[in-house]
Amino acid sequence: VAVPTVGGDGSPVLALDIGGTKLAAGVVDSAGAVHSFHAAPSEPERGPDDGLERLFELGRRATADAGLALGAVGIGCGGPLNTERGVLLAPLHLPGWRDVPVVQLAIEAFGRPAALENDATAAAAGEHRFGAGAGTRHMVYLTLSTGVGGGVIVDGRLYRGAMGNGGELGHVTVDCNGRPCRGCGRRGCLEAYASGTSIGERAVEALAETDEQSILGALDRPTAADVAAAARDGDPLAVGLWDETVAALACGLTSIVNLFEPELVVLGGGVTRVGEQLLGPVRAEVEAHAVRPAGSPLAIVQSALGDHVGIVGAAAIVYDRVASGLMLAHG
């Protein structure tokens, strides 16, 4: 049985975020305010039964703390998912979790209707509804994190695509002859250059291929933040890596902008924490090269939701589904 209205009356949402390193739960109201928040390590190797039991316990604590009557439960998780059936198919960041009916289990645990969405898509909904994209009608959200993902807002609503998975924004090609992409098996996807993982891997590869001295050579496993910091210090190898990151992101983002013609691009995820060191040159490149009518505005800004994007996004999908006339699963 599916009912379209429950949770859409503005009742607060219990938001659950199933990340690879962190489980999080919080109560978020229809204005985007976070009334409670609890998090714990994911430890996905303990399996889905154990993981969801701990997640739902965080949810019960968050609900008790908030002291509000819940309208619905929103769940964000990395894919692949079946959002229609509310099932985690085989999330890449949760090895061994297969065919987990998380929506049904959440309905049983909390006695409220529930909805599942890809976490990057959910973050897009959160930024659109409560963050940097509030009030826009055509928005692209791109997150540069362990992987690269995102979501698109079309005419004010989350774009879900034919099968409910929305866009795979990390898998737009930058260089068809480029680096192998672990995520999809093609070559030269945006994710293969601009994810935190890829930036770190490219640093290791660059160090192995050069005799040049570099600050990064002293680090065991340089991260994207290390590369950015060394580039700020003028380290030539790091500057080269950073310039390549900027070029790849600008190229992939230009393709995305050419295809969707948004008015706003919001960049989120750990890699974007450096702010203008990344956004400045990317903005200049995309503005110079995207195919747009003269005078057509395009803003490229940083995520406004920061660390709460996971649960605010998971809540936003409930509000977005209701606004879009979609059903919430009701058990």
Next chain:
Amino acid sequence: VAVPTVGGDGSPVLALDIGGTKLAAGVVDSAGAVHSFHAAPSEPERGPDDGLERLFELGRRATADAGLALGAVGIGCGGPLNTERGVLLAPLHLPGWRDVPVVQLAIEAFGRPAALENDATAAAAGEHRFGAGAGTRHMVYLTLSTGVGGGVIVDGRLYRGAMGNGGELGHVTVDCNGRPCRGCGRRGCLEAYASGTSIGERAVEALAETDEQSILGALDRPTAADVAAAARDGDPLAVGLWDETVAALACGLTSIVNLFEPELVVLGGGVTRVGEQLLGPVRAEVEAHAVRPAGSPLAIVQSALGDHVGIVGAAAIVYDRVASGLMLAHG
């Protein structure tokens, strides 16, 4: 004054198509049936006043032939356009035509409300409403012609983007280090490999760079059709060019599919007339590499509208605008 309903009652549409080589006019009813058709050479060098006078004369003849009361006028033309204001800004295929208020002029000429759309976007609407995409909700139309363009159907409606231009599907990157793209100034766009123009140019370049014998060497300016025919005959240079065309199209289309997650891709334009010689290997590549949930269907088929796609598309935009609740300009 703008009225939303005129032309949306199912009254036939006078469709006008302003191409670089051909002007066309026809009366198309709300079932997609073409009741009349007239065409003439564009000769854009004679200027917009002369060109539109001849176009409108074709329109008057098409109207008289059809003997039906018109609801509205639909106009398709290559960009850049301002579809909102109904103005041809500076179409690339009509040198010297600048800031032509074609919608206003059509309203004055025919006394009916009118709408203007990018011709590739219009063709997408036509294929969705009356052609290969009838009944689908998420569809991508890609046309490989002089250039590469297309349009996207989202949730059963034409996707227009923030500024009304829809997607620039030819300007998704295949190879960021690749061939310069005349259309946008970047490098390695899909259009730089898979347009008819680019295939011909690549043939000329390949001939200049090799001592190898090739059937194509006997031709003054080999076309995409010549390359395809020579590849069918096993000409090694042509086979190489064709394989590169297939690879570029498959790569660009995979990015497009990853971003929009359509259920159907329709390929149109002159380059696709070879049918399965192009569609077969492209379909295999995209199916193998697109990021899609297991079992998710994706069909890649040829355009069903053929030579009438221009006017059927121009008519479809009127029906689509009305169905989407958008206004038609009314003078």
